[in-house]
Amino acid sequence: MSDMVTKPFSKTEMEAMRAVARDEDKIARQFWAKLKRVGSRIPFAEDLLAAFFCATDPTTPRRVKLILMGAIAYFVLSTDAIPDILPLFGFADDAAVLATAITQVAGSITEDHHEKARKTLAG
Numbered sequence: 001m002s003d004m005v006t007k008p009f010s011k012t013e014m015e016a017m018r019a020v021a022r023d024e025d026k027i028a029r030q031f032w033a034k035l036k037r038v039g040s041r042i043p044f045a046e047d048l049l050a051a052f053f054c055a056t057d058p059t060t061p062r063r064v065k066l067i068l069m070g071a072i073a074y075f076v077l078s079t080d081a082i083p084d085i086l087p088l089f090g091f092a093d094d095a096a097v098l099a100t101a102i103t104q105v106a107g108s109i110t111e112d113h114h115e116k117a118r119k120t121l122a123g
């Protein structure tokens with residue numbers, strides 16, 4: 001783990017985290033709406049949902065919540081670096097931002113969060 005290199009967040013990622021701080025409820029509503037529309041098409045849906053459950057868990061530290069909700073906000077924002085409507089590549093930037101956020105908070109997303117994500121995706 002100490003060999004892991006993490007990159008700083010980009011300007012767009014930082015803007016997403018600021019948006020979360022301003023209106024977390026709005027981001028959550030947009031998250032669920034977008035997940036319903038595209039969840040079956042993205043291979044990282046379980047990780048995204050587990051990150052959401054971690055970010056909304058009252059026991060999660062504030063710093064972790066902000067990082068994860070920033071990644072979730074990036075997923076729902078319409079100002080993506082790569083438009084989500086592009087086949088195959090549209091969600092690549094969302095996956096990269098999520099992976100970076102998860103790397104930053106490694107260990108905070110528990111097996112309980114993943115189990116809740118699996119159950120939610122299973123219906």
